[in-house]
Amino acid sequence: MWADTLLIVFISVCTALLGEGLTWLMVYRTEKYQKLKTEVEKQSKKLEKRKETHGDSLDKQQKKKIEREEERLKNDNRDLSFVKMKSMFAIGFAFTALLSMFNSIFDGRVVARLPFSPVTWIQGLSHRNLPGEDYYDCSFIFLYILCTMSIRQNIQKLLGFAPSRAASKQGNSLFGPTAGQFK
Amino acid sequence: MSTKTKQIEKNGTSKLSLPSVWSRAFKSNSEWPDKEEFLDVIYWARQALGIILGIFWGLVPLKGFIGLLLFVLINAGLLYIYFTSFQNIDEDEFGGVWELTKEGFMTSFAGFLVTWIIIYSGLYHEIDKF
Numbered sequence: 001m002w003a004d005t006l007l008i009v010f011i012s013v014c015t016a017l018l019g020e021g022l023t024w025l026m027v028y029r030t031e032k033y034q035k036l037k038t039e040v041e042k043q044s045k046k047l048e049k050r051k052e053t054h055g056d057s058l059d060k061q062q063k064k065k066i067e068r069e070e071e072r073l074k075n076d077n078r079d080l081s082f083v084k085m086k087s088m089f090a091i092g093f094a095f096t097a098l099l100s101m102f103n104s105i106f107d108g109r110v111v112a113r114l115p116f117s118p119v120t121w122i123q124g125l126s127h128r129n130l131p132g133e134d135y136y137d138c139s140f141i142f143l144y145i146l147c148t149m150s151i152r153q154n155i156q157k158l159l160g161f162a163p164s165r166a167a168s169k170q171g172n173s174l175f176g177p178t179a180g181q182f183k
Numbered sequence: 184m185s186t187k188t189k190q191i192e193k194n195g196t197s198k199l200s201l202p203s204v205w206s207r208a209f210k211s212n213s214e215w216p217d218k219e220e221f222l223d224v225i226y227w228a229r230q231a232l233g234i235i236l237g238i239f240w241g242l243v244p245l246k247g248f249i250g251l252l253l254f255v256l257i258n259a260g261l262l263y264i265y266f267t268s269f270q271n272i273d274e275d276e277f278g279g280v281w282e283l284t285k286e287g288f289m290t291s292f293a294g295f296l297v298t299w300i301i302i303y304s305g306l307y308h309e310i311d312k313f
Contacts, residue, residue: 002305009301115246115303138300146300149293154230165222 004111008140011102012147016155019091026087028161036080043073044166077167099144103129106140114138211269218277221270225262226287232258233291234298241302254295259284 027033047069054062107129114136118126123135126142156162207213208224215221236257240250266272266283274280 002301005301005304009297112300112304113307115240115244115299116248116250138304143297143300146293146297150230150233150290150297153290154294157226165219 001110001112004106004109004140005143008106008111008143009147009151012144012151013155015095015098016148016152019095019152020155020159020161022091022094023084023087024161026090027084030083033080033083036076036083040073040076040080040167041164043069043076044164047073048166102140102144109140110137111140112138112143118142212271215270215272221272222277222283222286225266225283226290228265229258229262229287229291230294232261233293233295237295237298238302240295240299241306244303244306246303250299254292258288258291258295 047066050062050066050069054066108131110130114126117135122142125145126138127135128139128141130137130139153162201207201214201216202210204220204224207215208228233254236254240254245253263280263284266274274283277283
Protein backbone atom coordinates (compact mmCIF):
# COMPACT_ATOMS: atom_id res chain seq x y z
CA MET A 1 0.00 0.00 0.00
CA TRP A 2 2.76 2.44 0.91
CA ALA A 3 4.48 1.86 -2.42
CA ASP A 4 1.25 2.92 -4.14
CA THR A 5 1.04 6.04 -1.98
CA LEU A 6 4.57 7.09 -2.88
CA LEU A 7 4.00 6.17 -6.51
CA ILE A 8 1.02 8.53 -6.67
CA VAL A 9 3.06 11.37 -5.16
CA PHE A 10 5.72 10.68 -7.78
CA ILE A 11 3.10 10.58 -10.55
CA SER A 12 1.65 13.93 -9.51
CA VAL A 13 5.13 15.52 -9.38
CA CYS A 14 5.77 14.20 -12.90
CA THR A 15 2.42 15.36 -14.28
CA ALA A 16 2.83 18.78 -12.67
CA LEU A 17 6.28 19.15 -14.22
CA LEU A 18 5.01 17.86 -17.55
CA GLY A 19 2.06 20.25 -17.47
CA GLU A 20 4.27 23.23 -16.68
CA GLY A 21 6.82 22.12 -19.28
CA LEU A 22 4.15 21.88 -21.97
CA THR A 23 2.65 25.22 -21.00
CA TRP A 24 6.10 26.78 -21.11
CA LEU A 25 6.65 25.31 -24.56
CA MET A 26 3.31 26.48 -25.90
CA VAL A 27 2.68 29.68 -23.95
CA TYR A 28 5.18 31.05 -21.46
CA ARG A 29 8.12 31.30 -23.83
CA THR A 30 6.19 33.05 -26.60
CA GLU A 31 6.95 36.71 -27.08
CA LYS A 32 3.29 37.66 -27.15
CA TYR A 33 2.63 36.12 -23.75
CA GLN A 34 5.67 37.68 -22.13
CA LYS A 35 4.83 41.10 -23.49
CA LEU A 36 1.24 40.88 -22.30
CA LYS A 37 2.24 39.55 -18.90
CA THR A 38 4.67 42.36 -18.16
CA GLU A 39 2.12 44.85 -19.42
CA VAL A 40 -0.63 43.46 -17.17
CA GLU A 41 1.65 43.38 -14.14
CA LYS A 42 2.84 46.92 -14.72
CA GLN A 43 -0.67 48.19 -15.17
CA SER A 44 -2.04 46.33 -12.15
CA LYS A 45 0.61 47.82 -9.91
CA LYS A 46 0.07 51.28 -11.34
CA LEU A 47 -3.67 51.01 -10.91
CA GLU A 48 -3.34 49.76 -7.35
CA LYS A 49 -1.08 52.65 -6.47
CA ARG A 50 -3.39 55.15 -8.13
CA LYS A 51 -6.38 53.71 -6.30
CA GLU A 52 -4.52 53.93 -3.01
CA THR A 53 -3.67 57.59 -3.46
CA HIS A 54 -6.79 58.82 -5.20
CA GLY A 55 -9.31 56.13 -4.29
CA ASP A 56 -11.32 58.23 -1.86
CA SER A 57 -11.04 61.54 -3.63
CA LEU A 58 -14.04 62.76 -5.50
CA ASP A 59 -11.93 64.26 -8.26
CA LYS A 60 -13.77 63.46 -11.47
CA GLN A 61 -10.67 63.57 -13.60
CA GLN A 62 -8.88 61.04 -11.41
CA LYS A 63 -11.92 58.79 -11.41
CA LYS A 64 -12.06 58.89 -15.16
CA LYS A 65 -8.37 58.07 -15.38
CA ILE A 66 -8.82 55.09 -13.07
CA GLU A 67 -11.77 53.87 -15.09
CA ARG A 68 -9.80 54.19 -18.32
CA GLU A 69 -6.90 52.23 -16.89
CA GLU A 70 -9.23 49.57 -15.56
CA GLU A 71 -10.69 49.16 -19.01
CA ARG A 72 -7.24 48.80 -20.55
CA LEU A 73 -6.22 46.26 -17.96
CA LYS A 74 -9.39 44.28 -18.60
CA ASN A 75 -8.65 44.16 -22.31
CA ASP A 76 -5.07 43.06 -21.76
CA ASN A 77 -6.20 40.41 -19.32
CA ARG A 78 -8.67 39.09 -21.84
CA ASP A 79 -5.94 38.89 -24.48
CA LEU A 80 -3.72 37.06 -22.03
CA SER A 81 -6.45 34.52 -21.34
CA PHE A 82 -6.94 33.91 -25.05
CA VAL A 83 -3.22 33.31 -25.53
CA LYS A 84 -3.38 30.73 -22.76
CA MET A 85 -6.65 29.14 -23.76
CA LYS A 86 -5.55 27.10 -26.77
CA SER A 87 -2.77 25.30 -24.95
CA MET A 88 -4.92 24.89 -21.85
CA PHE A 89 -7.45 22.95 -23.88
CA ALA A 90 -4.76 20.75 -25.42
CA ILE A 91 -3.18 20.05 -22.05
CA GLY A 92 -6.60 19.51 -20.49
CA PHE A 93 -7.44 16.79 -23.01
CA ALA A 94 -4.06 15.09 -22.62
CA PHE A 95 -4.38 15.09 -18.84
CA THR A 96 -7.93 13.78 -18.85
CA ALA A 97 -6.72 10.82 -20.91
CA LEU A 98 -3.78 10.30 -18.54
CA LEU A 99 -6.02 10.53 -15.50
CA SER A 100 -8.45 7.93 -16.82
CA MET A 101 -5.51 5.65 -17.53
CA PHE A 102 -4.24 5.95 -13.95
CA ASN A 103 -7.80 5.58 -12.72
CA SER A 104 -8.12 2.20 -14.40
CA ILE A 105 -4.68 1.10 -13.15
CA PHE A 106 -5.57 1.90 -9.54
CA ASP A 107 -9.21 0.83 -9.86
CA GLY A 108 -10.47 -0.79 -6.68
CA ARG A 109 -7.10 -0.48 -4.94
CA VAL A 110 -6.72 1.09 -1.52
CA VAL A 111 -3.72 3.39 -1.96
CA ALA A 112 -3.55 4.90 1.52
CA ARG A 113 -5.10 4.85 4.96
CA LEU A 114 -6.69 8.11 6.06
CA PRO A 115 -6.02 9.25 9.61
CA PHE A 116 -9.48 10.88 9.71
CA SER A 117 -12.96 10.01 8.52
CA PRO A 118 -13.84 12.34 5.64
CA VAL A 119 -17.12 14.25 5.69
CA THR A 120 -19.95 12.71 3.69
CA TRP A 121 -19.62 14.84 0.57
CA ILE A 122 -15.89 14.04 0.35
CA GLN A 123 -16.47 10.30 0.82
CA GLY A 124 -17.66 9.97 -2.77
CA LEU A 125 -14.19 11.06 -3.84
CA SER A 126 -12.06 9.47 -1.13
CA HIS A 127 -13.84 6.11 -1.45
CA ARG A 128 -14.40 6.11 -5.21
CA ASN A 129 -14.50 2.63 -6.76
CA LEU A 130 -13.35 1.02 -3.53
CA PRO A 131 -14.97 -2.10 -2.08
CA GLY A 132 -16.32 -2.21 1.46
CA GLU A 133 -17.65 0.43 3.80
CA ASP A 134 -14.45 1.40 5.57
CA TYR A 135 -14.28 5.12 4.82
CA TYR A 136 -10.75 5.38 6.22
CA ASP A 137 -9.56 3.71 3.01
CA CYS A 138 -8.34 6.19 0.45
CA SER A 139 -8.81 5.93 -3.31
CA PHE A 140 -6.35 7.00 -5.99
CA ILE A 141 -8.28 10.04 -7.12
CA PHE A 142 -8.46 11.69 -3.68
CA LEU A 143 -4.74 11.39 -3.01
CA TYR A 144 -3.94 12.50 -6.54
CA ILE A 145 -6.08 15.62 -6.24
CA LEU A 146 -4.48 16.54 -2.90
CA CYS A 147 -0.98 15.99 -4.29
CA THR A 148 -1.73 18.05 -7.37
CA MET A 149 -3.21 20.86 -5.27
CA SER A 150 -0.06 21.22 -3.23
CA ILE A 151 2.66 20.23 -5.70
CA ARG A 152 1.46 21.99 -8.85
CA GLN A 153 1.04 25.40 -7.25
CA ASN A 154 4.36 25.21 -5.45
CA ILE A 155 6.15 24.20 -8.65
CA GLN A 156 4.47 27.07 -10.49
CA LYS A 157 5.61 29.47 -7.81
CA LEU A 158 9.13 28.09 -7.69
CA LEU A 159 9.50 28.38 -11.45
CA GLY A 160 8.00 31.84 -11.44
CA PHE A 161 5.00 30.93 -13.61
CA ALA A 162 2.34 31.76 -11.06
CA PRO A 163 0.39 34.92 -11.87
CA SER A 164 1.41 37.87 -9.76
CA ARG A 165 -0.83 38.83 -6.86
CA ALA A 166 -1.42 42.35 -8.12
CA ALA A 167 -2.58 41.03 -11.48
CA SER A 168 -4.91 38.42 -10.05
CA LYS A 169 -6.32 40.96 -7.62
CA GLN A 170 -7.03 43.58 -10.24
CA GLY A 171 -7.64 41.48 -13.29
CA ASN A 172 -10.87 39.90 -14.36
CA SER A 173 -9.48 37.24 -16.60
CA LEU A 174 -11.58 34.44 -18.04
CA PHE A 175 -9.90 31.83 -15.87
CA GLY A 176 -9.60 33.79 -12.70
CA PRO A 177 -12.81 35.63 -11.88
CA THR A 178 -12.31 37.78 -8.84
CA ALA A 179 -14.77 38.19 -6.02
CA GLY A 180 -15.41 41.75 -7.13
CA GLN A 181 -17.14 40.47 -10.22
CA PHE A 182 -19.95 38.96 -8.25
CA LYS A 183 -20.62 41.92 -6.05
CA MET B 184 23.70 61.73 -7.95
CA SER B 185 23.92 62.80 -4.34
CA THR B 186 20.28 63.84 -4.36
CA LYS B 187 19.32 60.45 -5.68
CA THR B 188 21.21 58.62 -2.94
CA LYS B 189 19.71 60.88 -0.34
CA GLN B 190 16.26 60.23 -1.68
CA ILE B 191 16.78 56.48 -1.53
CA GLU B 192 18.03 56.75 2.03
CA LYS B 193 15.08 58.87 2.99
CA ASN B 194 12.52 56.58 1.47
CA GLY B 195 14.29 53.42 2.50
CA THR B 196 13.02 51.69 -0.61
CA SER B 197 16.29 50.74 -2.21
CA LYS B 198 16.65 46.97 -2.37
CA LEU B 199 20.42 47.28 -2.32
CA SER B 200 20.51 48.83 1.12
CA LEU B 201 18.39 46.07 2.66
CA PRO B 202 19.67 42.66 3.81
CA SER B 203 18.44 39.53 2.02
CA VAL B 204 14.85 38.32 2.37
CA TRP B 205 16.03 35.34 4.44
CA SER B 206 17.74 37.41 7.08
CA ARG B 207 14.88 39.88 7.19
CA ALA B 208 12.36 37.04 7.56
CA PHE B 209 14.11 35.79 10.71
CA LYS B 210 14.78 39.24 12.16
CA SER B 211 12.02 40.99 14.06
CA ASN B 212 10.64 44.34 12.94
CA SER B 213 12.22 44.13 9.50
CA GLU B 214 11.40 46.56 6.75
CA TRP B 215 9.25 45.27 3.90
CA PRO B 216 9.04 47.93 1.21
CA ASP B 217 8.00 45.33 -1.35
CA LYS B 218 4.70 43.80 -0.29
CA GLU B 219 5.15 40.83 -2.61
CA GLU B 220 8.33 39.83 -0.81
CA PHE B 221 6.60 39.71 2.56
CA LEU B 222 3.63 37.80 1.14
CA ASP B 223 6.09 35.31 -0.36
CA VAL B 224 7.68 34.85 3.06
CA ILE B 225 4.24 34.17 4.55
CA TYR B 226 3.43 31.78 1.69
CA TRP B 227 6.58 29.68 2.05
CA ALA B 228 6.42 29.74 5.84
CA ARG B 229 2.92 28.27 5.56
CA GLN B 230 4.10 25.53 3.18
CA ALA B 231 7.00 24.56 5.46
CA LEU B 232 4.74 24.60 8.51
CA GLY B 233 2.17 22.42 6.70
CA ILE B 234 4.75 19.77 5.88
CA ILE B 235 6.35 19.85 9.34
CA LEU B 236 2.95 19.50 11.05
CA GLY B 237 2.00 16.73 8.59
CA ILE B 238 5.11 14.74 9.47
CA PHE B 239 4.60 15.34 13.17
CA TRP B 240 0.89 14.42 13.16
CA GLY B 241 1.73 11.25 11.20
CA LEU B 242 4.45 10.21 13.62
CA VAL B 243 2.43 10.81 16.80
CA PRO B 244 -0.02 9.54 15.22
CA LEU B 245 -2.79 12.05 15.64
CA LYS B 246 -6.14 10.88 14.31
CA GLY B 247 -9.52 12.30 13.45
CA PHE B 248 -11.05 15.73 13.28
CA ILE B 249 -8.85 17.03 16.10
CA GLY B 250 -5.81 16.71 13.82
CA LEU B 251 -7.42 18.91 11.17
CA LEU B 252 -8.64 21.43 13.72
CA LEU B 253 -5.25 21.66 15.42
CA PHE B 254 -3.56 22.22 12.06
CA VAL B 255 -5.90 25.09 11.17
CA LEU B 256 -5.46 26.70 14.59
CA ILE B 257 -1.68 26.35 14.69
CA ASN B 258 -1.20 27.43 11.08
CA ALA B 259 -3.37 30.52 11.41
CA GLY B 260 -2.24 31.31 14.96
CA LEU B 261 1.52 30.99 14.50
CA LEU B 262 1.57 33.07 11.34
CA TYR B 263 -0.70 35.65 12.99
CA ILE B 264 1.76 35.96 15.86
CA TYR B 265 4.60 36.15 13.33
CA PHE B 266 3.24 39.08 11.39
CA THR B 267 1.66 41.00 14.26
CA SER B 268 4.10 40.52 17.13
CA PHE B 269 7.37 39.49 15.47
CA GLN B 270 7.39 41.60 12.32
CA ASN B 271 4.97 44.25 13.62
CA ILE B 272 3.63 45.03 10.18
CA ASP B 273 0.56 47.12 9.48
CA GLU B 274 -2.02 44.56 8.33
CA ASP B 275 -4.11 47.15 6.53
CA GLU B 276 -1.26 47.71 4.11
CA PHE B 277 -1.71 44.12 2.98
CA GLY B 278 -5.49 44.24 2.83
CA GLY B 279 -6.21 43.11 6.38
CA VAL B 280 -5.56 40.09 8.58
CA TRP B 281 -7.85 37.90 6.48
CA GLU B 282 -5.81 38.46 3.31
CA LEU B 283 -2.62 37.50 5.14
CA THR B 284 -4.25 34.45 6.69
CA LYS B 285 -5.57 33.33 3.30
CA GLU B 286 -2.14 33.62 1.67
CA GLY B 287 -1.09 30.08 0.69
CA PHE B 288 -3.48 28.48 3.17
CA MET B 289 -5.17 26.01 0.85
CA THR B 290 -1.89 24.86 -0.70
CA SER B 291 -0.42 24.43 2.75
CA PHE B 292 -3.51 22.49 3.86
CA ALA B 293 -3.19 20.14 0.89
CA GLY B 294 0.53 19.67 1.56
CA PHE B 295 -0.23 18.96 5.21
CA LEU B 296 -2.87 16.35 4.34
CA VAL B 297 -0.56 14.60 1.87
CA THR B 298 2.33 14.32 4.34
CA TRP B 299 0.02 13.33 7.19
CA ILE B 300 -1.62 10.61 5.05
CA ILE B 301 1.72 9.31 3.71
CA ILE B 302 3.38 9.02 7.13
CA TYR B 303 0.26 7.63 8.78
CA SER B 304 -0.27 5.10 5.97
CA GLY B 305 3.34 3.97 6.26
CA LEU B 306 3.05 3.47 10.00
CA TYR B 307 -0.38 1.85 9.76
CA HIS B 308 0.92 -0.53 7.10
CA GLU B 309 3.86 -1.46 9.29
CA ILE B 310 1.57 -2.18 12.24
CA ASP B 311 -0.72 -4.15 9.94
CA LYS B 312 2.12 -6.38 8.81
CA PHE B 313 3.15 -7.53 12.27
